Amino acid sequence: MFVFAHLSDVHLDLGPRVLGRTRRVMDYLRGLPIDAILVTGDIADHGDAAEYEQARDELSIPAVPVLILPGNHDDRSAFTKVLRDREATGPVNLACRIGEVLFLLCDSSIPHHNEGLLEPETLAWIRARLDETEGPAFICLHHPPVALAIPLVDGIRLGSPGGLAAIVAEHPRVVAVLCGHAHTAAATTFVGRPLLVAPGVVSTARLPWTTADELTWTNAADLDDTPAVAFHVLDDNHRLTTHFRNAPAATRE
Numbered sequence: 543m544f545v546f547a548h549l550s551d552v553h554l555d556l557g558p559r560v561l562g563r564t565r566r567v568m569d570y571l572r573g574l575p576i577d578a579i580l581v582t583g584d585i586a587d588h589g590d591a592a593e594y595e596q597a598r599d600e601l602s603i604p605a606v607p608v609l610i611l612p613g614n615h616d617d618r619s620a621f622t623k624v625l626r627d628r629e630a631t632g633p634v635n636l637a638c639r640i641g642e643v644l645f646l647l648c649d650s651s652i653p654h655h656n657e658g659l660l661e662p663e664t665l666a667w668i669r670a671r672l673d674e675t676e677g678p679a680f681i682c683l684h685h686p687p688v689a690l691a692i693p694l695v696d697g698i699r700l701g702s703p704g705g706l707a708a709i710v711a712e713h714p715r716v717v718a719v720l721c722g723h724a725h726t727a728a729a730t731t732f733v734g735r736p737l738l739v740a741p742g743v744v745s746t747a748r749l750p751w752t753t754a755d756e757l758t759w760t761n762a763a764d765l766d767d768t769p770a771v772a773f774h775v776l777d778d779n780h781r782l783t784t785h786f787r788n789a790p791a792a793t794r795e
């Protein structure tokens with residue numbers, strides 16, 4: 543059995559509110575017998591180097607691999623320099639193998655835009671990584687490739703998802719597609735495969751049918767909802783089960 547935590551949309555901004563929520567989640571995960579932690583983008587709120595230095599310090603647990611990919615709030619250059627200790631020359635894709643499980647951390651960001659896209663270079667990279675080995679694989683990216691019934695988010699989802707759909711359809715080893723960006727715990731399908739969205743650490747998207755308010759970018763997020771994570775459990779037959787859990791109240795100042 544392989545268990546990993548999945549969180550997203552930390553939006554670290556050097557301020558105390560977000561730091562407190564981040565620590566609440568990481569304190570919950572610290573000490574759990576998990577195999578990895580996946581963070582699907584919007585690591586920094588403004589893409590500043592200092593925010594990535596905070597991310598490097600806070601999104602870290604000894605002996606647990608933390609897999610981090612960028613979102614639309616991230617800056618490829620600063621993200622890569624601080625978190626991967628190298629220079630960015632294009633999409634900052636990274637393949638990580640933990641045991642027999644392959645994680646493809648894909649860069650779906652378009653610099654200075656909120657919507658997403660997998661560039662041809664990234665699609666070719668995904669296909670090559672899936673073709674060169676065997677075993678269960680997760681395609682991880684920030685932008686969901688389908689609509690989630692949240693109109694504001696749906697308007698800035700992954701564009702042109704056909705290329706990714708073709709790759710998933712051709713590769714049964716892809717167990718699921720894992721995303722963030724929507725700031726909501728959500729489960730749907732993509733090309734018949736599970737598409738699982740981690741809740742946002744920084745806030746939770748308000749759903750249109752739970753409020754009489756007309757939702758705009760200024761009121762679309764609940765800042766006080768309890769931060770949460772997804773736990774993905776891959777059994778020995780490569781069947782996936784996902785549990786969503788709120789992080790208990792913080793135990794440190």
Ligand SMILES: [Fe+2]
Pocket residue numbers: 551553583584613615723724725742
């Ligand atoms: Fe976000």
Ligand SMILES: [Fe+2]
Pocket residue numbers: 584613614615684722723724
């Ligand atoms: Fe985002």
